[in-house]
Amino acid sequence: MEFTNLDYKRIEDALLNGLKLNKLQKEFIELFETKTIIAGPGTGKTTSLAAKIALMLIDLNRNNKNEGICIITHTNVAVNEINNALQKAGVGKIKHPHFIGTIHEFFNKFCVLPLFKIAFKNNNLHFPDKNQPDHNNIDTYISLLSRKYRWMDEGVKKSIARRIDSSNLIINTEERRIDIENTNNWDKFDKYKDDMLRFKIKRKSQGYITHSDTFLFSEYFLFNKRMVEILRNRFKYVFIDEFQDTNKHGERLLDNLFKTDKNIIQKIGDPFQTIGFGEVMPEIKKDDIFRLNISNRFGSALGNQLNIIIPEAQIETKEEISSFNPILLAYNNPESVGLAYNRIIEKLSKESLTFNSNKKRDSILVLRKDTTKKYFNIEYKEDKKKKKDSIVSELKKLIVKFIHKKIMEVEIDQTIEVRKWILSHRNIPEINSLLVDVLKNGLNDTLTIKIRDEINCLLKERAITEIKRNNKLFKDIEEIVNKTLNTEDQNYIENQISTIHSVKGETHRSVLLLDFEKKPLTKILMNRYLSPDIEEDIDFINRNLLYVAMSRPTHLFIYAINEEELTDEIKTKFIDQYWDIKYVQEFI
CATH class of the missing domain: 3.40.50.300 (P-loop containing nucleotide triphosphate hydrolases)
Structure with missing residues (x-):
């Protein structure tokens, strides 16, 4: 090309x-x-x-x-x-x-649906969700067992049904077929194996599969x-x-x-x-x-530190992008670290125009949610982005349900097929995008008209009467959005706190990283700066968590460390690598 x-x-x-x-x-x-x-x-x-x-x-x-x-x-x-x-x-x-x-x-x-159409004459797949995690498989297996083993005690049938449900289907690559394994090491497995496999396939053939089944049936296909x-x-x-x-x-x-x-x-x-x-x-x-x-996010002051944590990353930075030296923030009382961090942010906002003009988040990152309860006496709140995603999902379901109801008032039959048609319609992603804008800006006239037009496109295709902008649907949308905005948490520190896992892929203005308890991240940090040439078994998950946390900010990274652990050797090593050493009491 x-x-x-x-x-x-x-x-x-x-x-x-x-x-x-x-x-x-x-x-x-x-x-x-x-x-x-x-x-x-x-x-x-x-x-x-x-x-x-x-x-x-x-x-x-x-x-x-x-x-x-x-x-x-x-x-x-x-x-x-x-x-x-x-x-x-x-x-x-x-x-x-x-x-x-x-x-x-x-x-x-491209694999599972074609296989099910050919082998089972079935066009529908049903995956488990939080409301129906097991598709009521146990009852189905009991029913199938009852047809063959009418004499069998109900308790025995229930026990075998549970074993069927928990036994994994596998691919027999030599014979190129689907088989079942003795997942539970059941001593009577061989006696019932053929029935277990047949009943399990029977249930799957009805479209009641799990997400891992996707790959099993695809491999077979x-x-x-x-x-x-x-x-x-x-x-x-x-x-x-x-x-x-x-x-x-x-x-x-x-x-x-x-x-x-x-x-x-x-x-x-x-x-x-x-x-x-x-x-x-x-x-x-x-x-x-x-x-x-070549990173566009941060300058060499942060990029060089990431290459110390993981040399194989080989991160390069641009000369025109600058960041502050990272800070080791020493504390005696962990509960005072959050306040000191916000004072540092306030100070830098007054001193640096580029920092002050950056509108990204300032974040306090933790490994576990319970850290927030223990050291800040507040409950961990779900990340705002995830909250918004869930609200957008709720609004989308509301609209899909509305469209589905409008169509079913006329067409009556084929309810599952109609719902599938709606969800796969080319206009649904655009409706989803408009809902994201609604959550950002509220439901104004422009967005109402755009959403109405997108919905009417679907309705016209099914010859259904179009809706107007004063339809009750938009009042329902507005009510959900207003409720979300009104319950927005105003506590600043509470809004700052996230787990490292939850911010992967995000960009923040500054980050304070807390590792208060068993301190796996502190161990890795010290190892990389104090003994970088010593080879040992790498705890790569915690090393990567440290790397993810340190690579979120554009300007400032702060690592909280207990003052008792801040030895002269640590100070020297970190200062030599262009870290600044600060103490909480300087700011509160």
Whole structure:
């Protein structure tokens, strides 16, 4: 593929507000071979990926090529982010023959549903949720057992039903079939194995599956060589966003599918942000790596510290971007640290125009939620972004339910099919985007009209009477939004506190990191600065958590340390690496 200067200008004007892509971002965009792209914090990963896809779509349309692009994202938020960027660039959202969605959506659409249609004549999949976590499987298995073993005691049937439910389906690769394992080491497993497998498959065939079943049934489906070739021929280009968070079973299936001479698969993310407990670090061959490592987030004062924590990150910074030296903040009383932090912020806001004009969050980060109760005597509050996401989800459900009811008043039958049609409609993502704006700005006249028009597009397609802007639906939306805004927590420190896990992917103005109790992060920090050359077993999850916390801020990072632990050796080592040493009593 070839992109002209005009192509680049069009994308830069749309996505970068007049700024230019840097040399590494352009190299990534023009890279068309199977690679793992390690994109560090603040390197513009999502923007670069969106720019690459936009330019590819321009080239494909210009040359009338029928080469499919498949983008696997970690969340639906990322789907909206990329689609919105593509719309800004004027190329429109991803549509056929291309695909964008989560790894589960990809395999459900292209493997599980085709398999269920062919093998079970079933077009519907039902996944568990918080209201029905087990699909009432036990009752179903008891019913199936009762048909064959009428003489069996009810208690025995219930016991066997539970064993069926908790026994895992597996792939027998030698015989290329689905099998069941003796997950519970049950001594009577062999006696009932055939029934257990048959009943379990029977229940699954009705569409009642789990998220892990997606990969099991997909692996089975991909034994079909013709289906494999169809997918390989459809999608020449495959991008896996946030690969470090991608389900490993699913990732292996994607590798088996698309690591061929005629396909290009690129995995984009930061393996050093693997922070889920129980996860393993991705294995990456050095020859497979392309580094997108010039950060636009912070200056060398912070970037250099991240390279001490994880030298393999190889983060580079721009000369024109500056940050403050990080601070070791020594305390006697941990409950006073939050107040001292806010005094530091107030002081810097008065002294630094660039810091004061930055509108990002100032955050207090903790490993565990209970830290806030113990040291601040307040309950941990869910992160605002997550609150907003849940409110947007609630509003979307309200609208979907409204549209569904309007249609069912006329059509009566096919209620499940109608709901599926609504949820998969091309206008739903736009409604979702408008709801995000509603939560930011309130339900004004402009947004009301836009939402009404989007809803009416769906209704017109089903020949349903359109709604007006004074419909009760908009009063219901406004009531939910106003209730959310009115209950917004005004406690400043309370609003600042988040867990490290919850802020992954975010950018903040400053960060105070607390590690008050067992101090796993402090151990790693001291090891990296006091004994960097000593090799030992790396606690990579806590190392990565430290890295994630330190890479959130644009300007200032503060690490709270007990004054009793602040030895002369520690002071010397940290000062030599351009840290500042401060004491809580200086500020309160």
